[in-house]
Amino acid sequence: MKLPREFYLRSALEVARDLIGKRLVHVTPEGITKGIIVETEAYLGKIDPAAHSYKAPPTGRTAIQYGPGGYAYVYTIYGLHCCMNVVTNLPQVPEVVLIRALEPVSGVELMGSRRQTTDLHALCSGPGKLTQALGITRADYGADLLGDTLYIEDTGITPPEIDATPRINIDYAGDAAAYPWRFIWKGSPFLSVK
DNA sequence: TTCGGGATCGTCT
DNA sequence: GACGATCCCGAAC
Numbered sequence A: 001m002k003l004p005r006e007f008y009l010r011s012a013l014e015v016a017r018d019l020i021g022k023r024l025v026h027v028t029p030e031g032i033t034k035g036i037i038v039e040t041e042a043y044l045g046k047i048d049p050a051a052h053s054y055k056a057p058p059t060g061r062t063a064i065q066y067g068p069g070g071y072a073y074v075y076t077i078y079g080l081h082c083c084m085n086v087v088t089n090l091p092q093v094p095e096v097v098l099i100r101a102l103e104p105v106s107g108v109e110l111m112g113s114r115r116q117t118t119d120l121h122a123l124c125s126g127p128g129k130l131t132q133a134l135g136i137t138r139a140d141y142g143a144d145l146l147g148d149t150l151y152i153e154d155t156g157i158t159p160p161e162i163d164a165t166p167r168i169n170i171d172y173a174g175d176a177a178a179y180p181w182r183f184i185w186k187g188s189p190f191l192s193v194k
Numbered sequence B: 001t002t003c004g005g006g007a008t009c010g011t012c013t
Numbered sequence C: 001g002a003c004g005a006t007c008c009c010g011a012a013c
Helices: A012-019 A060-066 A108-115 A120-124 A127-134 A171-178
Strands: A023-028 A031-044 A072-077 A081-088 A095-106 A150-153 A162-165 A182-185
Touching: A012 A031, A012 A081, A012 A095, A012 A182, A023 A095, A023 A127, A031 A108, A031 A127, A060 A072, A072 A127, A081 A127, A095 A108, A095 A120, A095 A127, A108 A120, A108 A127, A120 A127
Parallel strands: none
Antiparallel strands: A023 A031, A023 A150, A031 A095, A031 A182, A072 A081, A081 A095, A162 A182
């Protein structure tokens, strides 16, 4: 039930919306963890001042964004936390979808031990939290989402209502800070921000 | 070779 | 609500 390559070869705005209700899976030696995606953000490098790839050459950490969709873009933020992104669209079009929150569904005990908490809501309610809960690190940079360790499954679930809101913590991005490019499972108790 | 900034989180008030 | 931790990468010297 893995999402096919074609799913990712579209605009990040379409992929970000369609990822709500899908299931993110990470397979590690310690075990398998899974969560339903309830919150995403789209970053469109060509036109988006908030994107890492905005007016930047395809070097260093952003290189993977310039390949085809369906690969993992993982980076470290504030020297402490990792953020998990999905590369979308065709080669030479640097667009990604940031995964911001999950509803834990499988391997919850393992997530709890990694996160040092038993509070279900605290496991995956933020981009840095969910990578820690699933054990995703910079070693997963460039991982093929059609491979066998880090991938996204279709669930057959259709969220009853999806909302679009401005993105979180990009005040530095000027007008782009107001674009409604954050997508949420409306009413989910597992969001990073209400 | 150095310097500065950041798509966050947890703790403290 | 405010702030400190902490490090990779890109840009400039």
